[in-house]
Amino acid sequence: MIEGDGMWRGARVLVLAALSLLAEPSLAAKKFNLTxxxxxxITGDLRDRQGLTISGALSIALEELNNNTSLLPDVELLLEWHDTKFDTVTATRLITDMSCAGVVAFFGPEGRCHTEAIVAQSRNLPMISYRCSDYQTSTLSNFARLEPPGAQATKSVISLLRYYRWNKFSILYEESWVTVALTLENHAKKNNMTVNHQRAVIDGYKCCEDKMTCCAPGFWYQFIQDTKNKTRIYVFLGSTSGLIEMMTAMESLHLFSKGEYMVIFVDMMTYSPKEALKYLIKTEDRVSTKLICPNTIDFKKRAQSLLVVVSSEPSSDYEEFTNKVRKYNTLAPFTFKESVFVNQFFSKFVSIYAAYLYDSVKLYARALDQIIKEETRNEPLTEAKLRSIATNGTRIVAKMIQSSPYKSITGMSIRLDERADSEGNFSVLAFKPTKYQDGDVNCSYSMIPVGHFQHQNKREFPEYKLNPRLPIDWPDSVKPEDEPSCGFLNEKCPKDDSQITSLVVAGTLAVTLFCALVVTISIYRKWKIEQEIEGLLWKIDPQEIAGYLGSGLVWSPSKLSLASGISCESKCCTQIFTTTAQFKGNVVRIKELKFSKKKDIPREIMKEMRLLRELRHDNLNSFIGAVVEPLRVLILTDYCAKGSLYDIIENEDIKLDKMFISSLIHDLIKGMMFIHTSPLIFHGNLKSSNCVVTSRWMLQVADFGLHELRACAENEFIGEHQYYRGLLWKAPELLREMDNPNGTVGGTQKGDVYAFGIILYEIIARRGPFGLTGTEPKDIIERLKRPKLDGEEVFRPNTDALDPPPEDYVVACMKDCWAEDPNLRPDFPTIRSRLKKMKSGKSRNIMDQMMDMMEKYANNLEELVTERTRLLMEEKQKTEDLLHRMLPKRWT
Known part of the structure; x- marks a missing residue:
């Protein structure tokens, strides 16, 4: 068994110290050693021992402190460690010997710490615990606790009960939680709350180990039966298995069927999304290592009747810290070996106690540094003064309290109370429909955080903050009350046994409801007709838009406004710079169309807006609605975080490989196929700047429809260069139509195909719609409008200059799309078929393809394990056959 004895100082620290002495002896002399x-x-009878898995956190903290020139610059921290073996006598002897050897502070011990803390107090040495829940130690002035004691969670429970006005509740607890239960009861009395019952049960694992009656399935049934008639809110303190057994008994009594009961559970361990189902399903319920996710109505109501107060989840950077802890566990002074199972290494789980250990060292060092600076303002630091400060446990612990709150390695801000106990950071979990995945386990729900508790200065109880985006799904959609409206015994309601009165009231109510229903149906039909006429489904109240500055512009991250300026659908339309705003909590893109005089929206345009609102497709930028004002119309569409396709093409930092290009092109094809088969018939202004990309790298077609409204908008001068550049995607026949005063506004399906061919070239070449020709956009437009003469080649982008050259079928499709004769251009289904090779058999977007690759990798690993298992069984069978042949038959 691994055990460390004696004092250690890392080899790297010795080398650095020696080099420092050689280089700057005057500075090195100022360094004082503290152990x-x-x-x-490490060993012993303690369940879930942490020494082997978290000790590296202390090495990390010491290394950072000794290399920090601003914190304890004149002090070198050394380490002496010993295994307590979860024995009070051994731990007491070690503390005595270590204090005599010059140790100035203690971190630990693990499990039990009251007697050890008193021994340290006899010499006024600071003791900082990272894992000990002995409540008696809270009264010692030299003791600090970074693990939040269970009693601290009761403050969050009280805040939760007060928030939902549950002033009457019952406390059920396992015997090991008796201190927490008593603390919760005291807090309830302070807040004028009523505890209906306080009942203790034997810990579940003890029941079954000792084969007691409480291990029987009917134990909880009788327990709930005795309390259910005088309570509605239960607070359970115990294990998750006890919680599930309790709620199963409540479900068998049909207490959740009407949504009248709630259970609040306290879990001191840190929340982990992978373990979120442990509050609903026992781990024993796995069948062949696969978890079965119930989906019955009864199970859903039971899950919705549970709230869990749990230690908050660490930040995303915490995983990097745990990996570092595993590495330092294997280094000196601990040198714990990695675990091996069947000739394969596997990583040990690093619990939240590693963070508590790391934080305890950092918080101690910060307090010591502050005291040293206070004491050395007018006189230099000496070794005697340093030891006097470092061994003053009362003062160091008081300074730790004064220095809180502190930023934990978990990413949370945590405060020490007046007894130097960490108040922790707790969240509330509730049942929500969401995607849960852990290996091969997939569920459509989980327990996720819906609120957290925020500590306020000089307030005993934290404030409960509910996440407005994640409202709690109450059973039957109504928050349960702590007491029936008529009281538990019907004592609050007058008794009336008159059946006649009941019948009269019921009849009157039925007639009233019938009349109200007829009137409601009539009003609804009229309202529905008005909606169809006025288009209220798509109209948006300007007051619902937040963050839009009206005539001012809110610039979006897109480069569209800088690169393409203002594009035009016709000679009299305009597009204002891309603006964003908030609508119902979501970011939306706003396009403003201005008019020189009051504009009445005709009925045909109203119908088109209603049509646009009903059009939904994965590859269409959804039309949300419009704000109609006398001199302008604001068009609201979904905002896409990746910007436009033009932005991506022009950004040289984004590498477009074949899979990426293929995904974007096929998304565009699918979007255009949907438009061409919809009542819109065509897009009319297709270009790369009118294609946007979502955060999942899915391309969506934007700015379609409303051609007449766009054409009548007030024109703003944008410059000749930008104006003609916006026309580079228009088909030649449409460019010639623009010169005709009586020409139609909009476009054609064949014009969309031409624009697609230009975009296809633009994506592959990444040099603009016509490449690096050196010709001004106006000259290009004039050449495009010029009628083709016999034998003359039409002006199009140069495909020979593409580097690397694309496949021949891509170039051929590109040239067919921009053919001079519109009738020779293929439709989008044909284009999709001709470019199908680019997808290489893949039918989903780039994000889904990446997920498929990861899934295939996981499946390959499973197949490898299965094959190795099969080979092992074959070898075992061969061995048995050999024994049967070698030994006499009566022996075998």
């Missing part, structure tokens, strides 16, 4: 003691539990 701290670490008392983990």
């Amino acid at each position: 701290i003691g670490y008392l983990p539990c």
Whole structure:
């Protein structure tokens, strides 16, 4: 068994110290050594011992402190550690010996710490615990606790009960939680709350180990039967298995069927999304290592009747810290070996106690540094003064309290209370429909955080903050009350046994409801007709838009406004710079169309807006609605975080490989196929700047429809260059139509195909719609409008200059799309078929393809394990056959 004895100083630290002495002896002389003691539990009877998995966190903290020139610059922290073996006598002897050897502070011990803390108090040495819940130690002035004791969670429970006005509740707890239960009851009395019941049960694992009656399935049934008639809110303190057994008994009594009961559970361990189902389903319920996710109505109501107060989830950077802890566990002074199973290494789980250990060292060092600076303002630091400060446990712990709140390695801000106990950081979990995936387990729901508790200065109880985006799904959509409206015994309602009165009231109510229903149906039909006429489904109240500055512009991250300026659908239309705003909590893109005089929206345009609102497709930028004002119309569409396709093409930092290009092109094809088969018939202004890309790298076609409204908008001068550049995607026949005063506004399906061919070239070449020709956009437009003469080649982008050259079928499709004769251009289904080779058999977008690759990798690993298992069974069978042949038959 691994055990560390004696004092250690890393080889790297010795080398650095020696080099420092050689280089700058005057500075090295100012370094004073202080030895701290670490008392983990490596061996012994303690369940879930942490010493082997978290000790590296202390090494990380010491390394950072000793290399920090601003924190304890004149002090070098050394380490002495010993295994307590979860034995109070051994731990007490170690503390005595280490204090005599010059150790100035202790971190630990793990599990039990009251007696050890008193021994440290006898010499006024600071003791900082990372895992000990002995409540008696809270009264010691030299003791600090970074693990939040269970009693701290009761403050969050009280805040939760007060928030929902549950002033009457019952406390059920396992015997190991008796201190927490008593603390919760005291807090309830302070807040004028009523505790209906306080009942203790034997811990579940003890029941079954000792084969007691409480291990029987009917135990919880009788327990709930005795309390259910005088309570509605239960607070359970215990294990998750006890919680599930309790709620199963409540479900068998049909207590969740009407949504009248709630259960609040307290879990001191840190929330992990992968373990979120442990509050609903026992781990024993796995069948062949696969978890079965119930989907019955009864199970859903039971899950919705549960709220969990749990230690908040660490930040996303915490995983990097745990990996570092595993690495430092294998280095000196601990040198714990990695675990091996069947000739394969596997990583040990690093619990939240690693963060508590790391934070305890950092918080101690910060307090010590502050005291040293206070004491050395007018006189230099000496070794005697340093030891006097470092061994003053009362003062160091008081300074730690004064220095809180502190930023934990978990990413959260945590405060020490007046007894130097960490108040922790707790969240509330509730049942929500969401995607849960853990290996091969997939569920459509989970327990996720819906709120958290925020500590306020000089307030005993934290404030409960509910996430407005994640409202709690109450059973039957109504929050349960802590007491029936008539009381538990019907004592609050007058008794009336008159059946006649009941019948009269019921009849009157039925007639009233019938009349109200007839009137409601009549009003609804009229309202529906008015909606169809006035288009209220798509009209938006300007007051619902937040963050839009009216005539001012809110610039979006898109380069569209800088690169393409203002594009025009016709000679009299305009597009204002891309603007964004908030609408019903979501970011939307706003396009403003201005008019020189009051504009009445005709009925045909109203119908088109209603049509646009009903059009929904994965590859269409959804039309949300419009704000109609006398001199302008604001068009609201979904905002796409990746900007336009033009932005992506022009951004040289974004590498477009074949899979990426293929995904974008086929998304565009699918979007245009949908438009061409819809009542819109055509797009009319297709270009790369009118194609946007979502955060999942899915391309969506934007700015379609409303051609007449866009054409009548007030024109703003944007410059000749930008004006003609916006026309580079228009088909030649449409360019010639623009010169005709009586020409139609809009476009054609064949014009959309031409624009697609230009975009296809633009994506592959990444040099603009016509490449690096050096010709001005106006000259290009004039050459495009010029009628083709016999034998003359039409002006189009140069495909020979593409580097690397694309496949021949891509170039051929590109040239057919921009053919001079519109009738020779293929339709989009044909284009999709001709470019199908680019997808290489893949039918989904780039994000889904990447997920498929990861899934295939996981499946290959499973197949490898299965094959190795099969080979092992074959070897086992061969061995048995050999024994049968070698030994006499009566022996075998």
